[in-house]
Amino acid sequence: MxxxxxxxxxxxxxxxxxxxxxxxxxxxxxxADASAHTFPDGGTWRTEIPSVEGPEALATVFKEAGRLDVxxxxxxxxxxxxxLTDAEITEMVECCAERNAELCLFTGPRGTWDIGAAxxxxxxxGGLRARGHDAVAGCVExxxxxxxLGVKCLLVADEGVLWLLNRLRQRGELPADTxxxxxxxxxxxxxxxxxxxxxxxxxxxxIPSDLTLEHLTEIRRVSRAPMDFYVEAPDDLGGYVRxxxxxxxxxxxxxxxxxFGLSKSPGIYPYGAxxxxxxxxxxxxxxxxxxxxxxxxxxxGADGGMSPLGSRLPGPLRRFTADADHRES
Numbered sequence: 001m002x003x004x005x006x007x008x009x010x011x012x013x014x015x016x017x018x019x020x021x022x023x024x025x026x027x028x029x030x031x032a033d034a035s036a037h038t039f040p041d042g043g044t045w046r047t048e049i050p051s052v053e054g055p056e057a058l059a060t061v062f063k064e065a066g067r068l069d070v071x072x073x074x075x076x077x078x079x080x081x082x083x084l085t086d087a088e089i090t091e092m093v094e095c096c097a098e099r100n101a102e103l104c105l106f107t108g109p110r111g112t113w114d115i116g117a118a119x120x121x122x123x124x125x126g127g128l129r130a131r132g133h134d135a136v137a138g139c140v141e142x143x144x145x146x147x148x149l150g151v152k153c154l155l156v157a158d159e160g161v162l163w164l165l166n167r168l169r170q171r172g173e174l175p176a177d178t179x180x181x182x183x184x185x186x187x188x189x190x191x192x193x194x195x196x197x198x199x200x201x202x203x204x205x206x207i208p209s210d211l212t213l214e215h216l217t218e219i220r221r222v223s224r225a226p227m228d229f230y231v232e233a234p235d236d237l238g239g240y241v242r243x244x245x246x247x248x249x250x251x252x253x254x255x256x257x258x259x260f261g262l263s264k265s266p267g268i269y270p271y272g273a274x275x276x277x278x279x280x281x282x283x284x285x286x287x288x289x290x291x292x293x294x295x296x297x298x299x300x301g302a303d304g305g306m307s308p309l310g311s312r313l314p315g316p317l318r319r320f321t322a323d324a325d326h327r328e329s
Contacts, residue, residue, distance in 0.1 A: 011247055011302040033217045035254040037224040040315040043307030044254035046073035048228065049286050050261055053079050053271035055091040057283045062099055064287040070294065071309055072101045074257060076155060076181070079270040080108030081142035086149060093150040100310040104153035104181050105146050107139040107161060113270070128157035128185045136161055140168070147174055153312070157183035159200060166201025167322045179203035179314065184230065184237055189215075191222040198225040199320045203313075204257060209233040209240045216252040226314050227253045230261040231293055239263035246293050247302035254305070255314070260290035 013026040038044050049065075052058050052075045065072050075096055081089070089105070096103040110128040114135065130136045139161045143154050152175070156162045162182065168174045184206035188194040197205050204226040207219070216227070229249055233240045241263060242249070250256060265282045268275045297303040 011251075012300055014244055014300065029248075029251065033213075034251050035217075035220040037220065037255055038305075039226065039255040039307050039311060040313060041307050041311045043311065044256070044305035045250045046226075046255075046257050046307045046311065047071055047290060048074040048076060048257045048259045049283075049290065050076045050230075050259050051078050051234070051268065051279075051286070052283060053077055053268060053279050054084065055088055055095065056276070057279050058092050058095055060280050060283045061287055062095065064284045065290075068287060068291040070287050070290045071306065072099070072290075073307060073309060073311060074102040074104055074153070076104040076106075076153075078106050078155070079268075080106040080110075081146045081151075082108045082138070083270050083272075086145075089146065089149045089151065097150075102153050102312040103151055104155050104179075105142075105151050106155040106157075106183070107142045107146075107165075109135050109138045110157055128183060130158040130161055136164065140164060143168075143174065147178055152177060153179045153181055155181045155183055156202075157186050159186075159197070162197070162202060163200045163320075166319065169201070170322060177313065179312065181228065182206050184208065184228070184233075191219045194219045194225070195223045195318075198223050199318055201319060203317065204228050206230075206259075208237065209242065210238055213245065213248055213252055216249065220252065220254075223318075224255070224315070225317050226255045226257060228257045228259055229253060230259045232261045232263055232289055234261045234265065234267070235263055236267060237261070243293055243296055246297055247300050250297075250302065250305065255307075258290075258293060260286045260293065262286050262289060 016026055019025055049061050049072055052061055092103055114131045130139050143165055162180055165180055169178055180201055180203050182197050182202045182205045187206040187208050188197055189208060194205060206228040209230040230237060231242055231246055262282050262285055266278050268279050271279060
């Protein structure tokens with residue numbers, strides 16, 4: 001299912017042939033709703049398996065992906081760089097390189113694990129954001145350590161951390177091809193905030209899975225930054241299952257990463273061996289969920305336009321300018 005496979009007869013709407021004679025045909029898609037953007041390789045969508053928490057889970061994902069023929073562009077992890085040893089990170093980097101997949105590791109610490117009580121209140125406080133200078137410094141330390149071990153994509157959950165990492169990239173203290181992915185737990189819900197995260201340095205931006213298709217079109221009218229979207233969201237993000245929206249998510253949201261999450265599954269962050277069975281079982285099922293989405297796209301004739309495996313860069317994006325000689329006044 002590469003971009004070359006787009007020579008199919010063309011996408012169809014689910015059950016349209018059966019419903020049209022009954023007077024219940026779906027309205028024709030409005031061309032004005034379609035995204036005008038693609039990845040630099042010309043593809044409109046890529047795949048991601050999230051919550052892959054260590055080398056053993058990673059090996060499980062790739063084994064299952066081989067069995068079910070699921071192409072994977074990106075692997076992401078949620079517990080954070082600080083929850084992995086150097087040897088574990090190196091093993092994951094090498095394993096992903098062998099399979100032409102991008103590895104994305106989370107920067108930590110974050111507010112939900114901090115000593116502040118507000119994150120445990122009904123309001124949620126500052127959520128995943130980094131509380132105080134030391135937490136920011138920990139996130140930057142994680143980033144520096146990860147890239148020194150060969151990691152090229154970092155997951156970020158704080159605007160200030162994102163801005164600082166982008167400035168370090170601009171200064172050459174992080175490699176120019178390092179990419180930053182915004183966490184789903186701080187994802188923007190309107191076009192203006194999406195554009196701000198792009199300009200702060202994000203290279204792909206998780207948007208909440210409860211946004212409507214119209215919301216995706218609104219975002220695409222102001223930004224071409226890649227979206228990350230849980231086609232099935234974990235319970236702490238709402239537990240939404242939107243398999244039948246996959247084709248329209250691509251049409252409206254391109255360029256987009258289709259993330260194969262898993263609802264009705266226990267949380268595993270921060271991961272440790274005490275959660276091994278859950279982590280491995282859910283890793284296998286996330287790949288199977290991916291197979292379900294890919295099969296659905298194929299049946300609807302909407303499977304064309306997938307980026308070639310190994311593609312990872314977002315293309316030119318807009319950024320705020322930063323004064324390299326900034327000093328506090």
